Amino acid sequence: MSNNKRFNISAAYFFLAPALVTIFIFFLVPVLAAFLISFTDFDIYSLGNFQYARFVGLRNYIQIFNDPLFWTSLKNTFYFVCVGGPLSIAVSLGAAMLVNSKLVKFSGFFRLVYFIPVVTSLVAVSIVWRFIYHPHFGMLNYFLRLIGIGGVDWLGDPHWAMPAIILMAVWKNFGYNMIIFIAGLQNIPEDLYEAASIEGASGWHQFKSITLPMLAPTTLFVAIITIIGYFQLFAEPYIMTQGGPLNSTLSIVLYMYQEGFRWWNMGYSAALAFILFFIILVVSLIQLKIKRESEV
Amino acid sequence: MKKIIVYIFLIFITILCLAPFFWMVSASLMVSGQANTFPPRFFPDKITFAQYQNLFSRLNVMNYFLNSLIVSFSITVLSLFVNSMAGFAFAKYRFTGKKKLFKLLLSFMIIPSQVTMLPLFLMLKYMGLINTYLAVIIPGIASISGIFLIRQYLLAVPDSLIEAAKIDGASDFQIYYSIILPLAKPILITLAIFTFMTAWNDFLWPLIAMTSDSMYTLPVALANLMGEHSLDTELMMAGSVFTILPVLLFFLLLQKYYIKGIMMGAIKE
Structure with missing residues (x-):
């Protein structure tokens, strides 16, 4: 009897309702609505009266595929993800191994300091870095000049703007994945390394044959969250370059924002959002497939 | 060496x-x-301290600070209640379709929030909520990862505790309030810090949802300031310090819980 009482179903619904109702109204309905809007010509006129929006079938998607700005934003976003993602994961892993090294005292201190950029506001940090990247008065070029490298106009040169944004993003984010890697490293049994040392395996060899394979699940998890996050690049170019110079830092989300909320081309913008969703979905599925195959 | x-x-x-x-x-x-x-x-x-004086007297930065505080604090408190209730239900109740519902929720996590922003804007505009605190607070309340973390944590709570309370005549809500919430305190603290800092630093949605200057949160106000005072480096730096400092202090005070939380999320996957 107590069993029946404990699993009181109406109580379960009472506890679930607030979360499920908010998720339904403010997440699920908007996702479906965005899907519908992406097949309409919803624009600034429809904003006053929704009835002005008409269904236009696949027109937005066709236009997007013929839109050079879309391809530019796609290319830039992939540049950011494919260079920035692996770089940030590598730096995170390196930092995790340093902090986790048995030789180090005060590892808690280093862990804390490396984490500080993660918790700070991306907007504030982007503003600070904008000045650090200043070609004349910026600190970066000052130090580069000291070691004899001529002034690069970091954010003003189309070739350097994206690398500059990647550099800042890695600086800002590596601490987060570092913490996850430290947790992963601490789960590797110590005797594996001891056995390898006795057999005379070098540090590099141990890294390759023990650390990397044992960390594979952690790395996959880190790769998925990093890549999904990096596809959503927005605040850095919004603050630092407004997508310039010559659209070299225009990301998909920034383009989506401009189309949707600056020009109010909401149908077009919704279609862009769905293309982003589709890309993220495909990339995540590929990564999960890799995971499944490696587990077999 | x-x-x-x-x-x-x-x-x-x-x-x-x-x-x-x-x-x-x-x-x-x-x-x-x-x-x-x-x-x-x-x-x-x-x-x-001229730059800071300027921020407070001329640029009214206290107003933005309060906006950020109100929004972040409300999201944190409301989301703790809403997500802990749902996490409790998923961990300790049996009802038809529970597993499917939970899996469905988890699968939503793959959808980037940018997809929802256009209709959400239209919806909230229609409801007259755009440019109010509620426009930023409401979409931030329910968090699927929050529900997930709390559920995982509560799975370890023995059912016998709940049964004993039932026998003593406690109602379901009393059990939630006086047994589950205290037991879940460690995970709730972690989630609170996490939620507060995310809400404080959030940029894209407040940028969209707050349309008038007086309603801006600190990051939005700072970005806006950057448009007008981009040459005034010292002032911008003071604004950045003011935006970063509260949440940095918050983090340094509670970092133990925060870092533990990330490790927990990672291990659970």
């Missing part, structure tokens, strides 16, 4: 991590124009 190399690297990364903040604070204490000199200066000639 090896030890020295490790320390050199560690200290080098430490300097790289802190240098931008050091320069930010230093420049915020300079008189206008001093940060834009060649060669760049590391220290102000004479420390001045």
Whole structure:
């Protein structure tokens, strides 16, 4: 009897309702609505009266595929993800191994300091870095000049703007994945390394044959969250370059924002959002497939 | 020898991590124009708080601070209640379709929030909520990852505790309030810090949802300020310090819980 009482179903619904109702109204309905809007010509006129929006079938998607700005934003976003993602994961892993090294005292201190950029506001940090990247008065070029490298106009040169944004993003984010890697490293049994040392395996060899394979699940998890996050690049170019110079830092989300909320081309913008969703979905599925195959 | 190399690297990364903040604070204490000199200066000639005075008196930064505080605090409190109730239901109740519902919720996590923003804007505009605190608070309340973390945590709570309370005549809500919530305190603290900092630093949605200057949160106000005062380096640095500082102090005070939380999320996958 107590069993029946404990699993009181109406109580379960009472506890679930607030979360499920908010998720339904403010997440699920908007996702479906965005899907519908992406097949309409919803624009600034429809904003006053929704009835002005008409269904236009696949027109937005066709236009997007013929839109050079879309391809530019796609290319830039992939540049950011494919260079920035692996770089940030590598730096995170390196930092995790340093902090986790048995030789180090005060590892808690280093862990804390490396984490500080993660918790700070991306907007504030982007503003600070904008000045650090200043070609004349910026600190970066000052130090580069000291070691004899001529002034690069970091954010003003189309070739350097994206690398500059990647550099800042890695600086800002590596601490987060570092913490996850430290947790992963601490789960590797110590005797594996001891056995390898006795057999005379070098540090590099141990890294390759023990650390990397044992960390594979952690790395996959880190790769998925990093890549999904990096596809959503927005605040850095919004603050630092407004997508310039010559659209070299225009990301998909920034383009989506401009189309949707600056020009109010909401149908077009919704279609862009769905293309982003589709890309993220495909990339995540590929990564999960890799995971499944490696587990077999 | 090896030890020295490790320390050199560690200290080098430490300097790289802190240098931008050091320069930010230093420049915020300079008189206008001093940060834009060649060669760049590391220290102000004479420390001045003029930039901060300017922020408070002319740019009304306290208003943005309060907006950020109201929004972040409300999201944190409401989401703790809503997500802990749902997490409790998923962990401790049996009902048809529970597993399917939970899996469905988890699958939603793959959908980037940008997809929802256009219709959400239209919806909230239609409801008359755009440019109110509620426009930022409501979409931030329910968090699927929050529900997930709380559920995982509560799975370890023995059913016998709940049964004993039932026998003593406690209602379901009493059990939630006086047994589950206290037991879940560690995970709730972690989630609270996490939620608060995410809400404080959130940018894209508040940028869209708050359409008038007086409603801006700190990051939105700062970005807007950057548009108008992009040449006023020292002022911008003071604004950045003011945006970063509260949440940084918050983090330093509670970092133990926060870092534990990330490790927990990672291990659970």
